[in-house]
Amino acid sequence: MHSQPETTALLGAVAAFLREVCVPALTGREAFLAKVAANCVDIAVREARDGPAATAAETTILQSLLASPETSLEALRATLCKEITAGVRDETDPALLEALLSIVAARVRIEQPGYASLERAPRA
């Protein structure tokens, strides 16, 4: 049984309040910070909505790249970091670049969906 309204709806109301009430009522630096605050709430909304799927996808991608049955994302990342620092894998490996681009682009779509470089990244 979920409480109502949903968490993302609560956050959406906060973002709207910041943008529609606070920003017009403030000036200069305070108005700028209110916009920044609204953007932070937007990130939290996208994190709640898309974060779990992005984490699951990252786990699957790293399992496949490393040919590992490991289920801890932390452990998978640590293994890949070690292989890169040891020189086992480098930027000439297309599979590595493709995997990391896919993982990182998903993070940027949550954290900064308007970031221009996303146009050059593989589609979600």
Add this chain to the structure above:
Amino acid sequence: MASDYDDVLAGLHRLAGRLGWPEPRALQRLSGGASQETWAFVAGERALILRRAPRGVPVTTSTQGIGLVSEAAVIEAAGAAGAPAPAVASLLAEQDGLGPGYIMDRLEGETLARRIQRDAAFAEARDGFAQACGAAAAAIHATPLACLPTLPEADAAAQLDLYEAAYRGYGAGRPAFELGFAALRRRVPAPIPARLAHGDFRLGNLMVARHGLAAVLDWELAHRGDPAEDLGWICTPSWRFGAIDKPVGGIAEVGPMLEAYWAAGGDRRVTAERVRFWTLFGSLKWGVMCLTMAKLFESGVDPSVERAAIGRRASETELDVLLMLKGLL
């Protein structure tokens, strides 16, 4: 805030009395960062800027800035060498009660990246932007080292060490960062003679007027280093402010900037490839700076919403590093 304002105004009155300047008026705060405050005021007919430590208290925790007194000395030396830099009107004295800092001329122009990139008023400035950046960088880099205060020195290898150590200190096991550092290690250019580097040569710190580049601002990260660093930093994707197709500040191409740099006496060993190294380094460096912001926020040192938001920008730099390594950016 109000008492801050009154303190600054009282301090400026003491300074004006000491220097025989007309009474300061029209004081307004322009910005307040973690490392410095900027105020605008007028004395007689002269529009001026005050740069001082936050609330007049010298910053002791800063790991990078050279301090406002050295900053003023660097601006004067670079200006004397022909770099477009604001004129320093006076250093603050202890009896002014404003803390360390200096007064400089307030120049007319725009620093907001989006306006410089888009407004019709800056069309002419955009046409000559690559050449202006190349010539300005060459002038900065021609500043005689003997005229400078003591500054940190760091070439490519030293800066890689510095930022990689910071990254490791945060315990952040991020594969894209690892790949970026490893790739940069394989590309470190052979050292060339160190020059004065501005250290933050990018859109946002360039004052642009209708006819072109009016001044290079914010010299607090000045150091001795590889002259290609400044030219790579202005091309770093995060500083293209959305216009990723144009490497130089989202406005122009690298080729004309380098031609102008060489024509103005810049080191010919500053090649497009060397600039590319520093652009890739720039993304990784900005990424580490974003991680630093995240740590400052999480530790409670700076719990502001602004700090929190910048912390979440580390992923943009990972994306840019990967796209550059794949030849897509």
